[in-house]
Amino acid sequence: MSHDLDQSVLNTLSQVSLFEGLTPHQLQIILQAAHHRHIPRHGYFFHQGEEATHLYVLLQGKARLTQITPEGQQVIIHLLGPGDPVAIIVVLSHAKYPVTARAHTHCDALSWERDSITRLMEQYGRLSLNGLKMVSERFLEMQDRYRELATERVERRIARALLRQINKPGNGRAAPHKITLSRQDLAEMTGTTLYTVSRTCSSWEQQGLITAGRGRITICNYTDFLNIAEDLPR
Protein backbone atom coordinates (compact mmCIF):
# COMPACT_ATOMS: atom_id res chain seq x y z
CA MET A 1 0.00 0.00 0.00
CA SER A 2 1.11 3.60 -0.52
CA HIS A 3 3.60 4.81 2.06
CA ASP A 4 2.13 8.15 3.05
CA LEU A 5 -0.83 6.40 4.62
CA ASP A 6 1.18 4.15 6.90
CA GLN A 7 1.40 6.51 9.84
CA SER A 8 -2.20 7.66 10.11
CA VAL A 9 -3.48 4.19 9.35
CA LEU A 10 -1.18 2.69 11.96
CA ASN A 11 -2.74 4.94 14.57
CA THR A 12 -6.24 3.96 13.56
CA LEU A 13 -5.38 0.28 13.42
CA SER A 14 -4.08 0.15 16.95
CA GLN A 15 -7.65 0.90 18.00
CA VAL A 16 -9.17 -1.81 15.84
CA SER A 17 -9.94 -4.80 18.01
CA LEU A 18 -9.00 -7.23 15.25
CA PHE A 19 -5.42 -6.09 15.77
CA GLU A 20 -5.38 -5.85 19.55
CA GLY A 21 -2.39 -7.25 21.35
CA LEU A 22 -0.17 -7.47 18.31
CA THR A 23 3.34 -6.04 18.43
CA PRO A 24 4.10 -2.99 16.27
CA HIS A 25 6.33 -5.20 14.19
CA GLN A 26 3.59 -7.76 13.54
CA LEU A 27 1.20 -4.93 12.76
CA GLN A 28 3.69 -3.58 10.26
CA ILE A 29 3.89 -6.90 8.46
CA ILE A 30 0.15 -7.33 8.41
CA LEU A 31 -0.23 -3.81 7.11
CA GLN A 32 2.20 -4.42 4.28
CA ALA A 33 -0.08 -7.15 3.00
CA ALA A 34 -3.06 -4.81 2.92
CA HIS A 35 -4.51 -2.68 0.19
CA HIS A 36 -6.25 0.61 0.72
CA ARG A 37 -9.69 1.02 -0.79
CA HIS A 38 -12.19 3.83 -1.07
CA ILE A 39 -15.80 3.02 -1.69
CA PRO A 40 -18.03 5.92 -2.65
CA ARG A 41 -21.39 6.50 -0.99
CA HIS A 42 -23.84 3.85 -2.22
CA GLY A 43 -21.04 1.82 -3.76
CA TYR A 44 -20.52 -1.86 -3.10
CA PHE A 45 -17.73 -3.75 -1.36
CA PHE A 46 -19.07 -6.96 -2.83
CA HIS A 47 -22.30 -8.68 -3.80
CA GLN A 48 -24.01 -11.68 -2.30
CA GLY A 49 -23.07 -14.87 -4.16
CA GLU A 50 -19.72 -13.67 -5.51
CA GLU A 51 -16.63 -15.71 -4.74
CA ALA A 52 -15.31 -14.45 -1.40
CA THR A 53 -11.85 -13.12 -2.18
CA HIS A 54 -11.20 -10.25 0.22
CA LEU A 55 -11.44 -9.40 3.88
CA TYR A 56 -11.99 -5.76 4.76
CA VAL A 57 -11.55 -3.62 7.83
CA LEU A 58 -13.60 -0.47 7.77
CA LEU A 59 -11.58 2.58 8.77
CA GLN A 60 -14.09 5.32 8.06
CA GLY A 61 -17.74 5.49 7.11
CA LYS A 62 -20.86 3.41 7.50
CA ALA A 63 -21.91 0.36 5.53
CA ARG A 64 -24.62 -2.25 5.70
CA LEU A 65 -24.83 -5.97 5.12
CA THR A 66 -28.00 -7.20 3.44
CA GLN A 67 -29.32 -10.49 2.23
CA ILE A 68 -31.87 -10.78 -0.50
CA THR A 69 -34.23 -13.70 -0.98
CA PRO A 70 -34.86 -15.36 -4.33
CA GLU A 71 -38.22 -13.56 -4.26
CA GLY A 72 -36.49 -10.21 -3.93
CA GLN A 73 -37.25 -9.46 -0.32
CA GLN A 74 -34.38 -7.74 1.44
CA VAL A 75 -33.18 -8.23 5.01
CA ILE A 76 -30.65 -6.08 6.84
CA ILE A 77 -28.18 -8.38 8.56
CA HIS A 78 -25.88 -5.83 10.15
CA LEU A 79 -24.84 -2.20 10.19
CA LEU A 80 -21.11 -1.56 10.09
CA GLY A 81 -19.01 1.27 11.45
CA PRO A 82 -15.32 2.20 11.72
CA GLY A 83 -13.18 -0.61 13.12
CA ASP A 84 -15.56 -3.36 12.05
CA PRO A 85 -14.22 -6.24 10.02
CA VAL A 86 -16.21 -7.13 6.92
CA ALA A 87 -16.45 -10.67 5.55
CA ILE A 88 -14.25 -12.55 8.01
CA ILE A 89 -16.00 -15.41 6.32
CA VAL A 90 -13.25 -15.43 3.68
CA VAL A 91 -11.20 -17.71 5.89
CA LEU A 92 -13.58 -20.46 4.85
CA SER A 93 -12.09 -21.94 1.72
CA HIS A 94 -14.25 -21.68 -1.39
CA ALA A 95 -16.88 -19.61 0.35
CA LYS A 96 -19.15 -17.19 -1.42
CA TYR A 97 -20.13 -13.89 0.13
CA PRO A 98 -23.38 -14.66 1.94
CA VAL A 99 -24.44 -11.01 1.96
CA THR A 100 -24.08 -7.81 -0.01
CA ALA A 101 -21.97 -5.06 1.57
CA ARG A 102 -22.98 -1.56 0.53
CA ALA A 103 -21.42 1.74 1.56
CA HIS A 104 -23.99 3.96 3.21
CA THR A 105 -21.61 6.90 3.44
CA HIS A 106 -18.26 7.28 1.76
CA CYS A 107 -16.04 4.48 3.08
CA ASP A 108 -12.37 4.05 3.68
CA ALA A 109 -11.14 0.51 4.21
CA LEU A 110 -8.20 -1.84 4.23
CA SER A 111 -8.43 -5.10 2.36
CA TRP A 112 -6.53 -8.38 2.36
CA GLU A 113 -6.66 -11.21 -0.11
CA ARG A 114 -7.90 -14.49 1.17
CA ASP A 115 -4.68 -16.44 0.95
CA SER A 116 -2.76 -13.59 2.44
CA ILE A 117 -4.93 -13.08 5.53
CA THR A 118 -5.27 -16.83 6.04
CA ARG A 119 -1.51 -17.21 6.11
CA LEU A 120 -1.15 -14.31 8.53
CA MET A 121 -3.78 -15.78 10.83
CA GLU A 122 -2.07 -19.14 10.82
CA GLN A 123 1.18 -17.43 11.68
CA TYR A 124 -0.08 -15.03 14.34
CA GLY A 125 -2.37 -16.87 16.72
CA ARG A 126 -3.38 -13.62 18.30
CA LEU A 127 -4.75 -12.33 15.01
CA SER A 128 -7.03 -15.30 14.41
CA LEU A 129 -8.00 -15.35 18.08
CA ASN A 130 -9.10 -11.73 17.71
CA GLY A 131 -10.98 -12.68 14.57
CA LEU A 132 -12.63 -15.50 16.45
CA LYS A 133 -13.69 -13.08 19.16
CA MET A 134 -15.21 -10.66 16.71
CA VAL A 135 -17.18 -13.30 14.85
CA SER A 136 -18.32 -14.66 18.19
CA GLU A 137 -19.68 -11.27 19.19
CA ARG A 138 -21.53 -10.87 15.94
CA PHE A 139 -22.78 -14.41 16.33
CA LEU A 140 -24.18 -13.63 19.76
CA GLU A 141 -26.00 -10.60 18.44
CA MET A 142 -27.46 -12.63 15.58
CA GLN A 143 -28.56 -15.31 18.04
CA ASP A 144 -30.35 -12.75 20.16
CA ARG A 145 -32.08 -11.23 17.19
CA TYR A 146 -33.11 -14.68 16.09
CA ARG A 147 -34.66 -15.46 19.44
CA GLU A 148 -36.41 -12.11 19.38
CA LEU A 149 -37.83 -12.72 15.96
CA ALA A 150 -38.99 -16.16 17.01
CA THR A 151 -40.68 -15.12 20.23
CA GLU A 152 -41.49 -11.42 20.42
CA ARG A 153 -44.13 -9.24 18.88
CA VAL A 154 -43.32 -6.60 16.33
CA GLU A 155 -43.53 -3.57 18.61
CA ARG A 156 -40.93 -4.96 20.95
CA ARG A 157 -38.64 -6.02 18.13
CA ILE A 158 -38.65 -2.52 16.70
CA ALA A 159 -37.97 -1.04 20.13
CA ARG A 160 -35.07 -3.43 20.64
CA ALA A 161 -33.63 -2.61 17.22
CA LEU A 162 -33.63 1.07 18.13
CA LEU A 163 -32.01 0.41 21.50
CA ARG A 164 -29.34 -1.76 19.95
CA GLN A 165 -28.60 1.10 17.62
CA ILE A 166 -28.20 3.53 20.48
CA ASN A 167 -26.04 1.26 22.57
CA LYS A 168 -23.59 0.61 19.78
CA PRO A 169 -20.10 1.68 20.73
CA GLY A 170 -19.16 4.64 18.60
CA ASN A 171 -22.55 6.30 18.71
CA GLY A 172 -22.86 9.24 21.06
CA ARG A 173 -24.33 8.23 24.39
CA ALA A 174 -25.94 11.61 25.05
CA ALA A 175 -29.72 12.13 25.10
CA PRO A 176 -31.74 12.87 23.08
CA HIS A 177 -30.83 9.81 21.06
CA LYS A 178 -31.20 10.42 17.36
CA ILE A 179 -31.32 7.44 15.03
CA THR A 180 -31.03 7.95 11.31
CA LEU A 181 -32.89 5.05 9.80
CA SER A 182 -35.91 5.07 7.52
CA ARG A 183 -39.09 3.13 8.30
CA GLN A 184 -38.14 0.79 5.51
CA ASP A 185 -34.72 0.20 7.07
CA LEU A 186 -36.27 -0.65 10.41
CA ALA A 187 -38.70 -3.01 8.73
CA GLU A 188 -35.85 -4.84 7.05
CA MET A 189 -34.02 -5.08 10.35
CA THR A 190 -36.93 -6.50 12.32
CA GLY A 191 -38.66 -8.77 9.86
CA THR A 192 -41.79 -6.72 9.40
CA THR A 193 -43.24 -4.24 6.92
CA LEU A 194 -42.79 -0.57 6.31
CA TYR A 195 -46.44 -0.03 7.24
CA THR A 196 -46.26 -1.70 10.60
CA VAL A 197 -43.15 0.26 11.53
CA SER A 198 -44.86 3.49 10.53
CA ARG A 199 -47.95 2.69 12.60
CA THR A 200 -45.85 1.72 15.59
CA CYS A 201 -43.83 4.91 15.43
CA SER A 202 -46.96 7.01 15.12
CA SER A 203 -48.33 5.38 18.23
CA TRP A 204 -45.10 6.00 20.14
CA GLU A 205 -45.09 9.59 19.01
CA GLN A 206 -48.61 10.10 20.34
CA GLN A 207 -47.46 8.69 23.67
CA GLY A 208 -44.64 11.24 23.67
CA LEU A 209 -41.91 8.60 23.67
CA ILE A 210 -40.28 9.67 20.43
CA THR A 211 -40.35 12.31 17.76
CA ALA A 212 -40.26 10.93 14.25
CA GLY A 213 -39.25 12.48 10.97
CA ARG A 214 -38.24 11.59 7.48
CA GLY A 215 -35.47 9.00 7.82
CA ARG A 216 -35.02 9.85 11.48
CA ILE A 217 -36.31 8.86 14.90
CA THR A 218 -35.44 10.60 18.14
CA ILE A 219 -36.07 9.02 21.50
CA CYS A 220 -37.15 11.69 24.00
CA ASN A 221 -38.15 9.54 26.92
CA TYR A 222 -35.48 6.90 27.26
CA THR A 223 -36.64 5.29 30.49
CA ASP A 224 -40.26 4.97 29.40
CA PHE A 225 -39.04 3.69 26.09
CA LEU A 226 -37.08 0.94 27.79
CA ASN A 227 -40.32 -0.36 29.24
CA ILE A 228 -41.61 -1.11 25.79
CA ALA A 229 -38.63 -3.32 25.12
CA GLU A 230 -38.77 -4.99 28.52
CA ASP A 231 -42.04 -5.03 30.40
CA LEU A 232 -44.77 -4.49 27.87
CA PRO A 233 -47.45 -6.94 29.02
CA ARG A 234 -48.97 -7.51 25.60
Added chain:
Amino acid sequence: MSHDLDQSVLNTLSQVSLFEGLTPHQLQIILQAAHHRHIPRHGYFFHQGEEATHLYVLLQGKARLTQITPEGQQVIIHLLGPGDPVAIIVVLSHAKYPVTARAHTHCDALSWERDSITRLMEQYGRLSLNGLKMVSERFLEMQDRYRELATERVERRIARALLRQINKPGNGRAAPHKITLSRQDLAEMTGTTLYTVSRTCSSWEQQGLITAGRGRITICNYTDFLNIAEDLPR
Protein backbone atom coordinates in the same frame (compact mmCIF):
# COMPACT_ATOMS: atom_id res chain seq x y z
CA MET B 1 -6.56 -36.66 31.44
CA SER B 2 -6.31 -40.41 32.04
CA HIS B 3 -3.76 -42.14 29.85
CA ASP B 4 -5.75 -45.11 28.63
CA LEU B 5 -8.00 -42.83 26.68
CA ASP B 6 -5.26 -41.12 24.76
CA GLN B 7 -5.08 -43.52 21.87
CA SER B 8 -8.76 -43.90 21.04
CA VAL B 9 -9.37 -40.23 21.65
CA LEU B 10 -6.45 -39.28 19.45
CA ASN B 11 -8.01 -41.19 16.59
CA THR B 12 -11.33 -39.48 17.06
CA LEU B 13 -9.73 -36.08 17.41
CA SER B 14 -7.90 -36.29 14.14
CA GLN B 15 -11.33 -36.26 12.51
CA VAL B 16 -12.54 -33.26 14.47
CA SER B 17 -12.29 -30.23 12.24
CA LEU B 18 -11.30 -28.01 15.15
CA PHE B 19 -8.02 -29.91 15.21
CA GLU B 20 -7.44 -30.22 11.48
CA GLY B 21 -3.96 -29.57 10.19
CA LEU B 22 -2.24 -29.74 13.57
CA THR B 23 0.84 -31.88 13.99
CA PRO B 24 0.58 -35.00 16.18
CA HIS B 25 2.86 -33.27 18.64
CA GLN B 26 0.67 -30.19 18.88
CA LEU B 27 -2.37 -32.41 19.21
CA GLN B 28 -0.68 -34.21 22.05
CA ILE B 29 -0.04 -30.99 23.92
CA ILE B 30 -3.57 -29.77 23.37
CA LEU B 31 -4.90 -33.08 24.53
CA GLN B 32 -2.88 -32.95 27.72
CA ALA B 33 -4.70 -29.80 28.67
CA ALA B 34 -8.11 -31.44 28.23
CA HIS B 35 -10.39 -33.15 30.67
CA HIS B 36 -12.69 -35.97 29.80
CA ARG B 37 -16.34 -35.61 30.74
CA HIS B 38 -19.41 -37.80 30.57
CA ILE B 39 -22.81 -36.20 30.60
CA PRO B 40 -25.75 -38.53 31.14
CA ARG B 41 -28.84 -38.39 28.96
CA HIS B 42 -30.82 -35.26 29.81
CA GLY B 43 -27.93 -33.87 31.81
CA TYR B 44 -26.54 -30.39 31.30
CA PHE B 45 -23.16 -29.20 30.07
CA PHE B 46 -23.98 -25.74 31.37
CA HIS B 47 -26.87 -23.34 31.83
CA GLN B 48 -27.62 -20.05 30.11
CA GLY B 49 -26.33 -17.13 32.15
CA GLU B 50 -23.60 -18.99 34.03
CA GLU B 51 -20.06 -17.68 33.79
CA ALA B 52 -18.51 -19.29 30.71
CA THR B 53 -15.58 -21.30 31.99
CA HIS B 54 -15.18 -24.29 29.68
CA LEU B 55 -15.00 -25.14 26.02
CA TYR B 56 -16.18 -28.61 25.00
CA VAL B 57 -15.73 -30.84 22.02
CA LEU B 58 -18.41 -33.47 21.68
CA LEU B 59 -16.96 -36.91 20.98
CA GLN B 60 -20.08 -39.02 21.23
CA GLY B 61 -23.78 -38.37 21.59
CA LYS B 62 -26.28 -35.68 20.70
CA ALA B 63 -26.95 -32.43 22.52
CA ARG B 64 -28.97 -29.28 21.95
CA LEU B 65 -28.44 -25.61 22.55
CA THR B 66 -31.49 -23.69 23.70
CA GLN B 67 -32.24 -20.14 24.75
CA ILE B 68 -35.08 -19.26 27.02
CA THR B 69 -36.81 -15.90 27.16
CA PRO B 70 -37.61 -14.08 30.41
CA GLU B 71 -41.22 -15.12 29.74
CA GLY B 72 -40.21 -18.77 29.66
CA GLN B 73 -40.52 -19.40 25.96
CA GLN B 74 -37.84 -21.74 24.66
CA VAL B 75 -36.00 -21.58 21.35
CA ILE B 76 -33.73 -24.27 19.92
CA ILE B 77 -30.59 -22.60 18.64
CA HIS B 78 -28.66 -25.62 17.44
CA LEU B 79 -28.45 -29.38 17.50
CA LEU B 80 -25.02 -30.82 18.22
CA GLY B 81 -23.39 -34.07 17.15
CA PRO B 82 -19.99 -35.79 17.46
CA GLY B 83 -17.10 -33.54 16.48
CA ASP B 84 -18.97 -30.33 17.19
CA PRO B 85 -17.39 -27.75 19.47
CA VAL B 86 -19.60 -26.38 22.22
CA ALA B 87 -19.28 -22.85 23.60
CA ILE B 88 -16.36 -21.55 21.55
CA ILE B 89 -17.69 -18.34 22.99
CA VAL B 90 -15.48 -18.87 26.05
CA VAL B 91 -12.67 -17.14 24.23
CA LEU B 92 -14.52 -13.91 24.92
CA SER B 93 -13.27 -12.74 28.27
CA HIS B 94 -15.91 -12.46 30.98
CA ALA B 95 -18.61 -13.93 28.81
CA LYS B 96 -21.61 -15.76 30.14
CA TYR B 97 -23.00 -18.81 28.38
CA PRO B 98 -25.66 -17.38 26.07
CA VAL B 99 -27.48 -20.71 25.83
CA THR B 100 -28.15 -23.87 27.79
CA ALA B 101 -26.48 -27.06 26.52
CA ARG B 102 -28.36 -30.21 27.32
CA ALA B 103 -27.43 -33.80 26.51
CA HIS B 104 -30.10 -35.44 24.43
CA THR B 105 -28.43 -38.84 24.54
CA HIS B 106 -25.56 -39.89 26.75
CA CYS B 107 -22.60 -37.69 25.84
CA ASP B 108 -18.87 -38.06 25.84
CA ALA B 109 -16.83 -34.90 25.59
CA LEU B 110 -13.48 -33.24 26.06
CA SER B 111 -13.29 -29.97 27.93
CA TRP B 112 -10.75 -27.18 28.29
CA GLU B 113 -10.67 -24.33 30.76
CA ARG B 114 -10.95 -20.88 29.34
CA ASP B 115 -7.45 -19.68 30.12
CA SER B 116 -5.98 -22.92 28.92
CA ILE B 117 -7.67 -22.99 25.51
CA THR B 118 -7.11 -19.28 25.02
CA ARG B 119 -3.40 -19.73 25.55
CA LEU B 120 -3.30 -22.67 23.18
CA MET B 121 -5.12 -20.71 20.52
CA GLU B 122 -2.75 -17.81 20.84
CA GLN B 123 0.14 -20.20 20.51
CA TYR B 124 -1.16 -22.33 17.63
CA GLY B 125 -2.60 -20.06 14.96
CA ARG B 126 -4.02 -23.04 13.17
CA LEU B 127 -6.14 -23.94 16.18
CA SER B 128 -7.78 -20.54 16.44
CA LEU B 129 -8.12 -20.34 12.68
CA ASN B 130 -10.01 -23.63 12.79
CA GLY B 131 -12.13 -22.24 15.62
CA LEU B 132 -12.80 -19.17 13.54
CA LYS B 133 -13.90 -21.33 10.64
CA MET B 134 -16.28 -23.32 12.78
CA VAL B 135 -17.92 -20.28 14.33
CA SER B 136 -18.17 -18.78 10.88
CA GLU B 137 -20.04 -21.81 9.62
CA ARG B 138 -22.45 -21.74 12.51
CA PHE B 139 -22.82 -18.02 11.98
CA LEU B 140 -23.76 -18.54 8.35
CA GLU B 141 -26.40 -21.06 9.31
CA MET B 142 -27.83 -18.73 11.93
CA GLN B 143 -27.91 -15.91 9.38
CA ASP B 144 -29.83 -18.06 6.93
CA ARG B 145 -32.32 -19.12 9.56
CA TYR B 146 -32.74 -15.50 10.53
CA ARG B 147 -33.52 -14.45 6.99
CA GLU B 148 -35.92 -17.34 6.70
CA LEU B 149 -37.72 -16.38 9.87
CA ALA B 150 -37.93 -12.78 8.69
CA THR B 151 -39.25 -13.49 5.22
CA GLU B 152 -40.79 -16.93 4.83
CA ARG B 153 -44.08 -18.46 5.89
CA VAL B 154 -44.28 -21.17 8.48
CA GLU B 155 -44.75 -24.11 6.14
CA ARG B 156 -41.58 -23.39 4.27
CA ARG B 157 -39.60 -22.81 7.45
CA ILE B 158 -40.61 -26.18 8.81
CA ALA B 159 -39.73 -27.84 5.51
CA ARG B 160 -36.34 -26.15 5.54
CA ALA B 161 -35.69 -27.21 9.12
CA LEU B 162 -36.34 -30.81 8.17
CA LEU B 163 -34.11 -30.61 5.13
CA ARG B 164 -31.30 -29.04 7.13
CA GLN B 165 -31.60 -31.94 9.50
CA ILE B 166 -31.29 -34.47 6.71
CA ASN B 167 -28.36 -32.78 5.03
CA LYS B 168 -26.33 -32.60 8.21
CA PRO B 169 -23.04 -34.44 7.82
CA GLY B 170 -23.13 -37.49 10.03
CA ASN B 171 -26.73 -38.36 9.30
CA GLY B 172 -27.29 -41.19 6.87
CA ARG B 173 -27.99 -39.94 3.38
CA ALA B 174 -30.17 -42.89 2.40
CA ALA B 175 -33.93 -42.60 1.78
CA PRO B 176 -36.36 -42.84 3.42
CA HIS B 177 -35.14 -40.03 5.61
CA LYS B 178 -36.24 -40.45 9.18
CA ILE B 179 -36.06 -37.47 11.49
CA THR B 180 -36.51 -37.96 15.20
CA LEU B 181 -37.90 -34.68 16.43
CA SER B 182 -41.17 -33.97 18.18
CA ARG B 183 -43.68 -31.39 16.92
CA GLN B 184 -42.69 -29.26 19.88
CA ASP B 185 -39.00 -29.49 18.91
CA LEU B 186 -39.76 -28.40 15.37
CA ALA B 187 -41.85 -25.52 16.66
CA GLU B 188 -38.96 -24.32 18.83
CA MET B 189 -36.61 -24.57 15.87
CA THR B 190 -38.77 -22.58 13.47
CA GLY B 191 -40.34 -19.92 15.65
CA THR B 192 -43.88 -21.23 15.55
CA THR B 193 -46.23 -23.25 17.72
CA LEU B 194 -46.72 -26.91 18.35
CA TYR B 195 -50.20 -26.63 16.85
CA THR B 196 -49.12 -25.12 13.58
CA VAL B 197 -46.42 -27.75 13.13
CA SER B 198 -48.96 -30.48 13.78
CA ARG B 199 -51.41 -29.05 11.26
CA THR B 200 -48.68 -28.66 8.66
CA CYS B 201 -47.48 -32.23 9.12
CA SER B 202 -51.01 -33.56 8.89
CA SER B 203 -51.47 -31.75 5.62
CA TRP B 204 -48.19 -33.12 4.25
CA GLU B 205 -49.15 -36.60 5.30
CA GLN B 206 -52.44 -36.33 3.41
CA GLN B 207 -50.48 -35.28 0.33
CA GLY B 208 -48.33 -38.39 0.74
CA LEU B 209 -45.12 -36.44 1.24
CA ILE B 210 -44.30 -37.75 4.68
CA THR B 211 -45.40 -40.25 7.26
CA ALA B 212 -45.58 -38.86 10.76
CA GLY B 213 -45.49 -40.53 14.14
CA ARG B 214 -44.89 -39.81 17.76
CA GLY B 215 -41.58 -37.91 17.91
CA ARG B 216 -40.75 -38.92 14.36
CA ILE B 217 -41.20 -37.73 10.79
CA THR B 218 -40.21 -39.70 7.70
CA ILE B 219 -39.92 -38.10 4.31
CA CYS B 220 -41.15 -40.51 1.62
CA ASN B 221 -41.16 -38.26 -1.37
CA TYR B 222 -37.93 -36.27 -1.24
CA THR B 223 -38.17 -34.52 -4.59
CA ASP B 224 -41.75 -33.38 -4.11
CA PHE B 225 -40.85 -32.33 -0.61
CA LEU B 226 -38.07 -30.13 -1.92
CA ASN B 227 -40.65 -28.16 -3.87
CA ILE B 228 -42.28 -27.08 -0.67
CA ALA B 229 -39.03 -25.57 0.52
CA GLU B 230 -38.26 -23.97 -2.84
CA ASP B 231 -41.08 -23.28 -5.21
CA LEU B 232 -44.23 -23.09 -3.15
CA PRO B 233 -46.04 -20.10 -4.64
CA ARG B 234 -47.63 -19.02 -1.36
Added chain:
DNA sequence: CGCTGTTTTGAAGGATTTCAATCGATGTGG
Protein backbone atom coordinates in the same frame (compact mmCIF):
# COMPACT_ATOMS: atom_id res chain seq x y z
C1' DC C 1 -43.02 25.25 -7.58
C1' DG C 2 -43.50 20.85 -9.22
C1' DC C 3 -41.30 16.29 -8.77
C1' DT C 4 -39.88 12.32 -6.39
C1' DG C 5 -39.49 9.40 -2.71
C1' DT C 6 -40.93 8.70 2.08
C1' DT C 7 -44.48 8.43 5.39
C1' DT C 8 -49.13 8.08 7.09
C1' DT C 9 -53.60 6.09 7.56
C1' DG C 10 -57.85 3.28 6.57
C1' DA C 11 -60.07 -0.87 5.48
C1' DA C 12 -60.05 -5.63 4.20
C1' DG C 13 -58.00 -10.04 4.28
C1' DG C 14 -55.09 -13.75 5.74
C1' DA C 15 -51.85 -16.44 8.28
C1' DT C 16 -51.00 -17.99 12.59
C1' DT C 17 -51.92 -18.26 17.45
C1' DT C 18 -54.61 -19.43 21.27
C1' DC C 19 -57.71 -22.15 23.87
C1' DA C 20 -60.15 -26.26 24.72
C1' DA C 21 -61.26 -30.79 23.99
C1' DT C 22 -60.17 -35.29 22.26
C1' DC C 23 -57.53 -38.87 20.58
C1' DG C 24 -53.69 -42.02 20.42
C1' DA C 25 -49.40 -44.09 21.77
C1' DT C 26 -46.24 -45.69 25.22
C1' DG C 27 -44.94 -47.42 29.43
C1' DT C 28 -46.19 -49.14 34.25
C1' DG C 29 -47.91 -51.57 37.94
C1' DG C 30 -51.40 -54.37 39.79
Added chain:
DNA sequence: CCACATCGATTGAAATCCTTCAAAACAGCG
Protein backbone atom coordinates in the same frame (compact mmCIF):
# COMPACT_ATOMS: atom_id res chain seq x y z
C1' DC D 1 -52.16 -58.99 30.29
C1' DC D 2 -54.97 -55.37 30.85
C1' DA D 3 -56.35 -50.94 33.05
C1' DC D 4 -54.46 -46.82 33.95
C1' DA D 5 -51.65 -42.76 33.87
C1' DT D 6 -48.97 -39.88 31.13
C1' DC D 7 -47.34 -37.48 27.49
C1' DG D 8 -47.48 -36.24 22.70
C1' DA D 9 -50.41 -35.31 18.72
C1' DT D 10 -54.65 -33.84 16.48
C1' DT D 11 -58.42 -30.90 15.36
C1' DG D 12 -62.02 -27.22 15.54
C1' DA D 13 -63.44 -22.55 16.43
C1' DA D 14 -62.53 -17.99 17.79
C1' DA D 15 -59.41 -14.32 18.32
C1' DT D 16 -55.59 -11.42 16.90
C1' DC D 17 -51.75 -9.67 15.10
C1' DC D 18 -49.93 -8.32 11.09
C1' DT D 19 -49.90 -7.82 6.19
C1' DT D 20 -51.59 -6.14 1.96
C1' DC D 21 -53.51 -2.83 -1.03
C1' DA D 22 -54.87 1.74 -2.06
C1' DA D 23 -54.85 6.48 -1.50
C1' DA D 24 -53.48 10.64 0.30
C1' DA D 25 -50.34 13.68 2.86
C1' DC D 26 -45.86 15.26 3.42
C1' DA D 27 -40.79 16.54 3.05
C1' DG D 28 -36.92 17.72 0.58
C1' DC D 29 -34.61 18.99 -3.69
C1' DG D 30 -33.51 20.72 -8.13
